[in-house]
Amino acid sequence: MTRIQIITILINFLFIAYVARLIIKGKLREEYAIAWCVFTLLLIVFSFWTKGLELMSKIFGVFDPPNLVFTAFIFIILVYLLHLSVVSSRSHHSITRLTQELALLKENMNKEEQAKAKM
Amino acid sequence: MTKILVIIPCYNEGNTLPLLLEQLFLLKLPAHYQMKIAVVNDSSGDDTKWVAALYPVVLLDLSVNLGIGGAVQTGLLYAKQNGFDLAVQMDGDGQHPPRELPKLVDDYEQKKSGVTIGSRFLVEGGFKSSFARRVGIRYFHWLNKVLTGKSIYDSTSGFRLFDKKAIAIAVDKYPDEYPEPASLVLFSKAGLTIQEVPVMMSERLAGQSSIRNFASIYYCLKVTISMLFIFIRKLN
Numbered sequence A: 001m002t003r004i005q006i007i008t009i010l011i012n013f014l015f016i017a018y019v020a021r022l023i024i025k026g027k028l029r030e031e032y033a034i035a036w037c038v039f040t041l042l043l044i045v046f047s048f049w050t051k052g053l054e055l056m057s058k059i060f061g062v063f064d065p066p067n068l069v070f071t072a073f074i075f076i077i078l079v080y081l082l083h084l085s086v087v088s089s090r091s092h093h094s095i096t097r098l099t100q101e102l103a104l105l106k107e108n109m110n111k112e113e114q115a116k117a118k119m
Numbered sequence B: 001m002t003k004i005l006v007i008i009p010c011y012n013e014g015n016t017l018p019l020l021l022e023q024l025f026l027l028k029l030p031a032h033y034q035m036k037i038a039v040v041n042d043s044s045g046d047d048t049k050w051v052a053a054l055y056p057v058v059l060l061d062l063s064v065n066l067g068i069g070g071a072v073q074t075g076l077l078y079a080k081q082n083g084f085d086l087a088v089q090m091d092g093d094g095q096h097p098p099r100e101l102p103k104l105v106d107d108y109e110q111k112k113s114g115v116t117i118g119s120r121f122l123v124e125g126g127f128k129s130s131f132a133r134r135v136g137i138r139y140f141h142w143l144n145k146v147l148t149g150k151s152i153y154d155s156t157s158g159f160r161l162f163d164k165k166a167i168a169i170a171v172d173k174y175p176d177e178y179p180e181p182a183s184l185v186l187f188s189k190a191g192l193t194i195q196e197v198p199v200m201m202s203e204r205l206a207g208q209s210s211i212r213n214f215a216s217i218y219y220c221l222k223v224t225i226s227m228l229f230i231f232i233r234k235l236n
Helices: A003-024 A030-048 A050-060 A065-118 B017-026 B048-053 B067-081 B098-111 B131-148 B164-173 B179-189 B213-232
Strands: B002-010 B033-042 B058-062 B086-089 B115-119 B160-162 B194-198
Touching (some): A003 A030, A030 A050, A050 A065, A065 B058, B002 B017, B017 B048, B017 B098, B048 B058, B058 B067, B067 B086, B067 B179, B086 B098, B164 B179, B179 B194
Parallel strands (some): B002 B033, B002 B086, B033 B058
Antiparallel strands (some): B115 B160
8 A cells, every 4th residue: 555545545534524523513414415425435445446547547538547537526526516506596595585574574563563552 | 446565675775765755755646546665675784774764664674685686576575465556666766756656657557567667768868877888778678679579778777667467476586686677578478568658867866876897797797697598487
């Protein structure tokens, strides 16, 4: 096992431990955690299985194995970013509706209070 | 009896709001009209909320800043829940003079259009805004014509009257950031008639337009995308 392998494996385990901690503490919803766990597991697999990358490059017809890593990961990251934009758009929409309903409720309450005060 | 709600979206308009409200209270609409005013305070940093509370108006106080579209939509939501027949949007900065409101109402009485827009460009005089802005407005006129087949000259005008059907649609789908041009595509897709009425607008008494400089490029892009996708999207 080479030095860089040991370092990556170590960092990967630290990372997965951190993700686990976030879930346990309730700071990360499970559905987002899935993606992070899968990425980390992938990294761990390839740090143990060094021949794997070369094999993959051959299968995909990529000349230089590191290029496969960059291409694949940039693509995955882009897809994940898009997913986050979708999530944030949805939250944005919910916040708008909540704020509007809250304003209407406040108005209703004020009206009732005024009616009571008059009685 | 026709119930009409005047929706005034406000963002830091504490200085201009009293004048607008005083003018509105003096306004004479046809006898069978019953007018109510809703001030929507879009989380202003100034005293808008307290100023509005001094008047006999419905005060809708947003806890988070939603932008003009979200604020107007709040008023429309109130109109729908309380069974109003008509709703009219009137900006809080004094750009839309209350004395022009009867023109919209008269036109609605004659034609019963879904949306009646107060337009700056069908009449001589009044405030017309800068050259660059007019170019933008002309572009939206063109885009609207391509998408809806209707010729609407002042598609960015916020001074507009909604009927019951238009209110129901806007409550559901009003675009939140720059709603004016894009919502026209929405309304005409829903089969509503859109009518333009010449009105005289004033220059705003205070504050700035939400659309300036670089923001205007963003504005054009965003509205274009918004219009195209509303055009493609199925209504339900």
